[in-house]
Amino acid sequence: MTPDNLPTAQYDAQLAEKKDRLVSIMAAFSAPEPEVFRSPVSHYRMRAEFRIWHDGDDIYHIMFDQATKQRIRVDTFPAASTLINQAMPKLLEGIQPHKCLRHKLFQIDYLSTLSGEIVVSLLYHRQLDEEWQQHAQQLRDNLQAEGINLQLIGRASKQKICLDRDYADERLMVSGREMIYRQTENSFTQPNAAVNIHMLEWAQNVTTNSQGDLLELYCGNGNFSLALAGNFNRVLATEIAKPSVAAAQFNISANKIDNVQIIRMSAEEFTQAMQGVREFNRLKGIDLSEYQCETIFVDPPRSGLDEQTIKMVQAYPRILYISCNPETLSENLTILSQTHQITRLALFDQFPYTHHMECGVLLEKH
């Protein structure tokens, strides 16, 4: 179901239902009433992926209805940002006349920003050649001349052709300060920019007056690390994905922040390092015992925290946990609530018109 015809009243009803569901999940942990952060009702998704349908020489964006599996032609997509909606028809118009751009094109991925930059990836079931590259450059130049600040990438099996850059630089106003966040194609970034701002400001709010340093796991491109840096003496953050770590390093200097250190490590490896089980070259020059962390911040993938990481996290007086999956959050809280109590709870509506929920929990040691 696309949100085309869904009125605001339906949005409100769905959000109220999510809140009730969260309250009932959190009742077991004596959590306070959730603070609820709404999404815009349209144009909230900064990323979108569409399959491409070929009808003779004609091409169009399609999606599949999740219930019926039927193909739906998509000419405009109100859930996606205004920029994605501007780029969609212009891109197809530019591709359609050229067989070498059209042939075996099966998917288009859009990554847009509030800053006006957009990265578009064209995915093919064939290898891309010099001719493709020339046409793609022309297409990019034409779209740029029409005012779309676009980067174009071609992808095929074991092939990636990046004409210039494979990233866009987002600019978000967070608590009155403009933050720059490099976002790389095919790497994790929060999908709903307006709700992301709410999440960053909420995390800043709950960590105001914190003492000491912050330890962060699953930091992505430094989204929270940089926004929270002002509330701590130092921030030590870890992330597994190389492109995200590179983006985070860029973001540290772009935002002129000098108290954040990012290490490329999985949460599991970092837990082993903290427990002294293993030594890592990547930690050379970093004395973990020098950090005085009273707060740990985690924003794991849908699978939540593994058993060893939960134990490690549990050693900290304050745990700030952002979760995109209330089921794994609830499983993890069963253990964390043995030592900590929930003092703040938030529902962020990252995914309007779906059942997905994003939550924030502050836990403090009993």
Ligand SMILES: C[S@@+](CC[C@H](N)C(=O)[O-])C[C@H]1O[C@@H](n2cnc3c(N)ncnc32)[C@H](O)[C@@H]1O
């Ligand atoms: C939900 S995202 C959060 C990213 C970041 N906090 C943000 O707001 O953009 C989870 C991140 O965890 C990373 N990740 C996934 N598995 C991991 C693991 N085992 N150890 C460390 N990081 C992992 C992913 O690459 C992704 O960047």
